Amino acid sequence: MKKRTIIIAEAGVNHNGNIKLAEKLIDAAVASGADYVKFQTFKANKLVNKFASKADYQISNTEKKNETQYEMLKKLELSIDDHYYLFDYCKLKKIKFLSTAFDLEGLEFLNKLGVDLFKIPSGELTNLPYLKKVTTFNKPIILSTGMASITEIKKALDVLRSNNSLKKNITILHCNTAYPTPMKDVNLLAMNHIKMEFKDINIGYSDHTEGIEVALASAALGATVVEKHFTINKNLMGPDHKSSLEPNELKKMIDSIRNVDLAISGNGKKQVTQSERNNIIHSRKSIHLNKNLNKGEKIKESDLIMLRPGDGISPMDVYKVIGKKL
16 A cells, blocks of 8 residues: 655746745745655855856746856755754645755765655766765665666665665666756656665656656556745746746645545455445336236346346346246
8 A cells, every 4th residue: 555645846046046935935835735845954155166157947047048047046045044944934834854965074964953754866876975975864764766777876874775775775866967957858657766776765756748648647556745936927037947847736746635635545355435335226227028928928138128227137137037937
């Protein structure tokens, strides 16, 4: 039986460096029914060199086309005080705070802050010092696998497990890091390839497609964690807004996933459910005569008609009736 899917509402950098906008994102995540709202913890000078160019989607979604990736990210940093404020605001609003760190100091800080799990982003899957550091906190780990091959995932998993991270505490997310991901490149069944390759591992999906249908499909296929970017307004300038859900879409996605969870939570055996038991009499048929017959006549097949309700002799027994004498 599948457990309730954990939903991570990915605010990311969609706060645009504005703490009040970050508050609104938390409020929207709460209203949607998400389990976690996730931000990003980084210092631009420890994430990217000052001359690195922006990705194509970052160029098209930001105002200053010629700025470097460093200049863009510098404006999207959250300070230490911002983190404490947002962590406390999440407590007040009764939603779990989560953030992705991009360096070792960030990991240390998040542990001190009190996050209850660590989310490894796709870009750090090949960062050996980072992977080893995550294991020192003895907390559950979620590993995104965008841009990764099965071999690379295995190497990362080997590092995590060799440093005492229990398999049951690791969740691997299938992911494609294109923003937005074209439907032809989703390859959602790769999630189950991961499940087959690494026995007994928890699987999930980090979704960068437009819309909500792929996230729903992932839950139906067994994702235990679903992560999805969201924003207050897709028309805001910033690298990720256009590929994110707006609050009403996020709520629709989460409500739908909760329904999927219920729909596939049964025992898997085909049997009559309590909710349909009362329909049996009203929907099935019984054997009826289609004309008046006299005492002593033998019943022929042409004398019979199958009609609702199903409270008499079943049509499955019709040949036990044919030939009987009235």
